[in-house]
Amino acid sequence: MPKRRRDPLGRLSSAVVMLTVLATAAGCGSGASDSSSSDGTPKITVLRSTGALFEPLYIAEQQGYFKNAGLDVTIKAGAQDTSQNAPSVLRGEAQFAMTDSSGFLKGAAKNMPIRIVTGLASATTRTVPTDGLLVRKGGSITSFKDLEGKTVGLAALGGTFQFIVEYLTEKDGGDPGKVKFVSLPTPSLTDAAVSGKTDAVYSFGAFYAAGKQAGLTSIGNGMNDLPGIAQGVLFSSQSYLSANATVAKKFTDAVAQAITYANAHPEAVRAVDKQYTQLPPAYLDKAPVSYYDKSINTAVMHTVSTKMHQYGILSSAPRDDVLYWDKISAAVGGRQ
Known part of the structure; x- marks a missing residue:
């Protein structure tokens, strides 16, 4: 099913x-x-x-x-x-x-x-993810550990999405303190990743689906990686x-x-x-x-x-x- x-x-x-x-x-x-x-x-x-x-x-x-x-x-x-x-x-x-x-x-x-x-x-x-980390295909980021020294775009700072990025970075053996976060308007997340304005973005819902349709690659399973x-x-x-x-x-x-x-x-x-x-x-x-x-x-x-x-x-x-x-x-x- x-x-x-x-x-x-x-x-x-x-x-x-x-x-x-x-x-x-x-x-x-x-x-x-x-x-x-x-x-x-x-x-x-x-x-x-x-x-x-x-x-x-x-x-x-x-x-x-x-x-x-x-x-x-x-x-x-x-x-x-x-x-x-x-x-x-x-x-x-x-x-x-x-x-x-x-x-x-x-x-x-x-x-x-x-x-x-x-x-x-x-x-x-039970569910497939509809939120997660999106990066450009073929780039240097293939795991959360690779976010060290990189910039991640979020719809807002200091919330659950920032937490899950830091948590999964640490779980993957990285240092969450070395990840930089920037706040962006939600509709701009996909463009930021595609254009290289940010190294990655954490997106959700219809915006997450749109990012994948635009050619971005998802790393991990979003919040589903912390059931x-x-x-x-x-x-x-x-x-x-x-x-x-x-x-x-x-x-x-x-x-x-x-x-x-x-x-x-x-x-x-x-x-x-x-x-x-x-x-x-x-x-x-x-x-x-x-x-x-x-x-x-x-x-x-x-x-x-x-x-x-x-x-x-x-x-x-x-x-x-x-x-x-x-x-x-x-x-x-x-x-x-």
Whole structure:
């Protein structure tokens, strides 16, 4: 059976939320309780990514899972840099939000009182890669170790893509500290590699496919070379979860239903993508859909946290016991 493709979260950038914003957000306490509609139905706002992997949220809405759970859920596009969704959650402007490994760990490293409540998708060998390192054919780069002293173009610095390049360089016996990274507009990544402006680029989704069509060669298997790294998670504030555990559990159970439905109905995923992404319909028609998973591989998350701190992406490595909601049902090691 052919492997299915996935698109990781869209642009992952390096912006770290200002400490003054965090202190204000954490101290205001407005996220401590949920609001309700006139009939008493709990109202929830969830901030999705602007890129991908948010499809189960819309499927939960369309299939009536939120309504059946007695919830009034509003889905909104969050910040392009999903690490910036955390202050909105802490201020109570949203009860849940999406991010990825680096986006969440950046907040946790700043002692933000946020917790992962469920996974949405993780890198897995079940799927063929749709992100990865691209280089010119016939060039000097044939492995990640060859990136020492070279320049790699990224859509944004300091995020999951920079981490995976550094991690795979070290895994291949190279020194990640000797790799230079530059930020480029996502649509410019292919041209940068083809023209020689950069020695390599790390691309994703439709841009990764376009790079290969332009004659670039992929090195390795992208994030699939670290199975279990979280590409999409939902998180909330500790204060909200403490005050609204029952409502939060209903919400995550509805999302889990939607994940099961999405994996069984790829046409529903494509329909969501055509409505809410800017990817070309022709690309979406041909590309197999993502595989979704509510589980979180805690061992891999620990590795990511430790290594991101080692590489200087995180100011500190947060403790494992402050990363997850105490009622999370799937933080036990994701499928690989």
